[in-house]
Amino acid sequence: MSTTRWCLGLLGTALAFYGGWLLLTRGHDLGNALVWLAAGVVLHDGVLALVTVAVGLAASRLLPGPARAPVAAGLVVLGSVTLLAIPVLGRFGARADNPTLLDRDYVAGYLGLVALTAAVVGLATLVGSRRRRR
Amino acid sequence: MKLPAESDFTSRLRSAAVTARVGLWLGMCFLICFVTGLISHYAQNADHPLPFPASPVWGYRVTQGLHVSTGSAAVPLLLVKLWTVYPRLFRRPERRLRPLLLDALERGSILVLVAAAVFQLATGLANAAQWYPWTFSFRSAHYAVSWLAVGALLVHVAVKLPVIRDVLGVDVEATDHDRPSATEPGALTRRGLLRATWVGSIGAVVVTAGSTVPLLRRVSVLGVRSGSGPGGVPINKSAAAARVVAAATHPDYRLVLVNGRRTKAITRADLLTLPQHVEELPIACVEGWSASGRWGGVRVRDLLDLVGVPAGTDVLVTSLQGTGPYRTTVLHGNFADDPRTLLALSLDGEPLSLDHGFPARVVAPDRPGVLQTKWVSRIEVRT
Structure with a gap:
């Protein structure tokens, strides 16, 4: 291994140990933080990744050829934006005494994004299938 | 499986x-x-x-x-x-x-x-x-x-x-x-x-x-704030949530300035008789939202001069809030001395709203919003 890699690796190890030490000594509720750290891995590797595989399989069986690429691209975009939207869609942090917080109609906004993505996917499918016919 | x-x-x-x-x-x-x-x-x-x-x-x-x-x-x-x-x-x-x-x-x-x-x-x-x-x-x-x-x-x-x-x-x-x-x-x-x-x-x-x-603003349909609020600035913590409504509106409210043994208590009406300044400063929150406001009020430096606080001194700002991690904050010397750092009494030409920190709040340039202490009751030399 080259010197660069050794240096990077050692520096990284040192920083990670510093982070671990901070977590152990200043995290306040270490147990809860560890649960959250583990939950992220379990939810991704055990749930989200499987859902993605299932959606991919279903799409490849059900969709006609020209729609596959646009739909796949649309799902990449919309899927990640959906995860990003969970905190605001659920309005979990909303407070009756503060109307300036979470003050948009997030469901309408999200549905708008879904419609926009669907329109672009539909258009791309149409253009793609016309090109193929030529 | x-x-x-x-x-x-x-x-x-x-x-x-x-x-x-x-x-x-x-x-x-x-x-x-x-x-x-x-x-x-x-x-x-x-x-x-x-x-x-x-x-x-x-x-x-x-x-x-x-x-x-x-x-x-x-x-x-x-x-x-x-x-x-x-x-x-x-x-x-x-x-x-x-x-x-x-x-x-x-x-x-x-x-x-x-x-x-x-x-x-x-x-x-x-x-x-x-x-x-x-x-x-x-x-x-x-x-x-x-x-x-x-x-x-x-x-x-x-x-x-x-x-x-x-x-x-x-x-x-x-x-x-x-x-x-x-x-x-x-x-x-x-x-x-x-x-x-x-x-x-x-x-x-x-x-x-x-x-x-x-x-x-118009296209960020998932943004946590639309940017609206009293005086065009959103609010992070309301006066009701901080449980300061009674204390903030009480006629006995005084801003207390402390430098060792020298103290001075000032009413809001007296604060308004001191030289007023207007600064365009953002509230920039750790949660990532921010909005700029036109704040009016007294320079913190002018207030510190009233009790003879030397330049470069760190001061402690205390809020009327009874609890919370940001009840007291440190205003470091370089911020306290900055002419743009105000004890704000108004926003956008209107008296400060309760949720924005009435009777008075700190607004300083280039600072996290959580440190822009609202409902200020006391400014003292940090010991």
Whole structure:
């Protein structure tokens, strides 16, 4: 291994140990933080990744050829934006005494994004299938 | 149900050539998040061995806006990157001891990296929406795990550097580093997948960043703030939530200035007779939203002069709030002396609203919003 890699690796190890030490000594509720750290891995590797595989399989069986690429691209975009939207869609942090917080109609906004993505996917499918016919 | 094997994943999209390209941007996002996060953490510390600069006024607004925006941009990048390497989770364990140990070490570092990365994005996003479904302290845990994430990221780059160099040096469709089973064409080309990822990433920023970028306000349909509020500035904590309504509106309210034995108590009416100044300063919150306001009030420096506080002195600002981590904050000497630092009495020409900190609040340039103490009752020399 080259010197660069050794240096990077050692520096990284040192920083990670510093982070671990901070977590152990200043995290306040270490147990809860560890649960959250583990939950992220379990939810991704055990749930989200499987859902993605299932959606991919279903799409490849059900969709006609020209729609596959646009739909796949649309799902990449919309899927990640959906995860990003969970905190605001659920309005979990909303407070009756503060109307300036979470003050948009997030469901309408999200549905708008879904419609926009669907329109672009539909258009791309149409253009793609016309090109193929030529 | 049996566990899948690495060879069960056949899509040629799950390739190191794609991983490295997405990973490069993801790494940059994490680095920006880390550096801007350190800046924010330092700005909130009570002790500043190196003074935090009071200029430019928009400094913290930009760094914290970047922090939250690059975090949002990282979500699609992380998901796609993990998707491309998912089969590696199911690789067969090595038979011989040395490779087995090295493999276990690498898996361990990846475990830390994935756990830390998901943790940072999930807690950061929830925090931006003021959602706290946990019992640990967000600030200290998010800070500690940022070191874990960056450390594990550097280790990961060190391990993968030869592969990264190889695949970034050739075309994205090259197959040199692909798993033997990854040969079937996917729904997209590799370029198509990369483009969709970039669109997702930029889209994630556009639909959220309006909370801090006024130009994007109309299109940021998922932004945590629309930017409206009394005087054009949103509110983080209301007077009702802070339980200060009675104390803040009480006729006996006095601002107390303390320098050792010298003290002075001033009514709000008297504050209004002191020289007034107007400053355009942003409230820039750690949650990533920000808005600029035209604040009017008395220079903090003028108030400190009333009790003979020498220049360069750190002062302690106390709020009427009974509890909360930001009930008292330190206003460092360089901020206290800055002519733009006000004890604000008005916003946009109107008397300060209760939720904005009536009777008086601190507004200083280039500072996290949590330190812009509202409902100020006392300013004293820090001992």
